[in-house]
Amino acid sequence: MLTILKGPYLQWPTLETMTFMWETSEPSTSEVRVFVAERIHSGHHGNFKRPEQLLSSVATQEYSTIHQVTVANLQPGTYYFYQVYSSNESGDVESNFYPFMTAAGDGIPFSFAVTSETGGFSGFDQSGGQINRNIFAQMKRYRPDIALFIGDIVDDGDEYDHWEKYFFAPGQELLVNTPSYCCLGNHENNGSWFYKYFAFAAPKNFYSFDYGDVHFVCLDSTDFIKSETYPYSSEEIGPGHAQYEFLLHDLRASSAKWKIVFFHYPPYVSGGYEVEAMRKLCSVMEQAGVDVVFSSHTIVYERSHPLKDGKIDFQDGIVYVVAGGAGAMPEWLLPKRAWHTSQSLAVPHFVQGVVTPQSLELRAIDENGNLFDLFRLTKDDEGNKSYF
Structure with a gap:
């Protein structure tokens, strides 16, 4: 049948x-x-x-x-x-x-949700998948217009059954009425199912799109940092690399009020699995006026101070958010925070983003619906930023 x-x-x-x-x-x-x-x-x-x-x-x-x-x-x-x-x-x-x-136009407020590790945490999960179900239920409760999944949405991207087990089944009630965007994590293995199950713009492992007043850019950090050379770059991250050139020209071409970039490997996190090689992209993003970068891989929540040129900069800096959401590995955090860390907590979570033409607000919410971090960025018509 x-x-x-x-x-x-x-x-x-x-x-x-x-x-x-x-x-x-x-x-x-x-x-x-x-x-x-x-x-x-x-x-x-x-x-x-x-x-x-x-x-x-x-x-x-x-x-x-x-x-x-x-x-x-x-x-x-x-x-x-x-x-x-x-x-x-x-x-x-x-x-x-x-x-x-349908999508919101310029000047129309909207909300989005961000999480990851729905499959990447599976090897440590003692809940029988309940954490996944809790996170998806909380995301649905907040009624986002779109959802971003920052990699490791399955445990092994080459395994057909994993896509149902870790993503489509627990996320069914959210995904049926909420458009989703994903980037490749190391657990996806650049598998063919990723390319079959999603309708992203070609070549699918990196792309960009506009929603409301935000220009979103998705990158494939597993292409920059291949498994055989991890955590070091497989080739020079700079001019001549296809994704680097895409990021450079795509950001320059956008006049959106807000710019958000997302990829899997975190350039900044005060914990294990930080991938400093990804910082080679920071200058391009800084020059283009990127506001927030989402990453994952380290299964914790962490928000940086606004950063530029490797320093805290409250006028032109980028806020880096590790949203390793559908799991929690407190032992992966260092004993003390790094200089760049503003807030950090290892609990299962998702991030809710609320965007208006004047403000970008991020709320970190745990699997029980409790708010544990709140950050707001405002920008005037001249582009001057304020952080709260």
Whole structure:
């Protein structure tokens, strides 16, 4: 019998499009139906009426098991409902109805969530996966517009079953209505499943996108620092390297109010598994006005002071956040903080980001929903920063 194995889940939102993905048990056709979302204005029967008004349907008769369909001509920042459908000779299957919202435009506040290590922590996890489920549930509770996963989302990226066990199954209720972005960690092994399951811009292991007033850049630190030379760079991180050139030109081309870069290996952390070679990118990011860098790998939470030229700089510095979230390894922290450390705690967590045209706020929240760190960056029209 034809069944849906993974998803549906959302990818690559824009102002006018959304990409929908799911996996079926057998090769089959792909169809996405989008419905008008009608709010209820009286009574106590939920927020929306049952979807009935079909807005559009996009289908392909080509057979596949991993389905990817993009629906266009939508309105910015607008709620809709969707349903996916597949069929073949043995039967058909359709999903429930799920809400989604197109991307926010310039000047529109939005929120995002950040975590990692949903699979990387598995070798130390004594909870039977409960930590993962707790973190995903807390992220869903805060209703982010998008979610970032900073690598090691599975234990072994070459193992098909790991993608369901560590990511798609515990994250199902979040991923069904929250577009996600991921970077490669060392546990993904640059495996082919990463490239099959996500609809990022080519070449997929590094890319950039805009959402609201933020320009996000994803890098593949496992390409800079290959396993055979870890923790040292496999080749010079500088001009001529494809990702270095991409980062340089991509950041220069962006006029976004806020700039955020994310990759797996942490250039700054007062704990084990710091990868100082990644600091070769810092000058490029500093010159381009990057505000925050997210990384992971060390399974702790840590936020740096604003840094520039290897020093604390509250005017032009970058804040480095290690969001090694879906796990906790306190023994990986050094006995005392490093000079660059502002706040640090080894507890399972995620980071909630709240963005407006004037402010960027980060809140670190543990698996029980407790706030344990809060940081706010403001910027005036001339680009002058203030930190709180």
